[in-house]
Amino acid sequence: MSVVRLNDLKEPAATRWIPPADVVRCGTATDGVTLSVNDGVLDIRIDYEPRGDDLVRCLQQALDKGLLAYSMPTLVDLTNFRGPIDWSAIYAIQR
Numbered sequence: 001m002s003v004v005r006l007n008d009l010k011e012p013a014a015t016r017w018i019p020p021a022d023v024v025r026c027g028t029a030t031d032g033v034t035l036s037v038n039d040g041v042l043d044i045r046i047d048y049e050p051r052g053d054d055l056v057r058c059l060q061q062a063l064d065k066g067l068l069a070y071s072m073p074t075l076v077d078l079t080n081f082r083g084p085i086d087w088s089a090i091y092a093i094q095r
Helices: 052-064 087-094
Strands: 023-027 032-038 041-047 074-077
Touching (some): 023 052, 041 052
Parallel strands (some): 041 074
Antiparallel strands (some): 032 041
16 A cells, blocks of 8 residues: 655646746745736736735836736635735726
C-alpha cells in the first residue's frame, strides 16, 4: 500500500487559474489583487487579505499601462477573499 501525502497532490490543470500575459498584480504572493483584461472584460481577482491600497495601486497601474477604459464590463472574483473591507479604498476608486 502506498501513502499519498496531501502536499504531493496537485490541482488538475483545468482548475488552476493561469493569468493572461498582460496582467497587473499588487500585494504579496498570497494576499493581493490581480487585474487583467480578457475579451474587453476587466477581471479583478482579490486573494485572501490584501491591503486596501493594493486595489487602488493596481487600478492606477492598469490605467497607466493602457489596459483600462473608463467604462467597461467588470468581473470581480472574491472567491479567495478573506478579511475586512477597506471602505476608504472603495471611496478612492469611486473618485
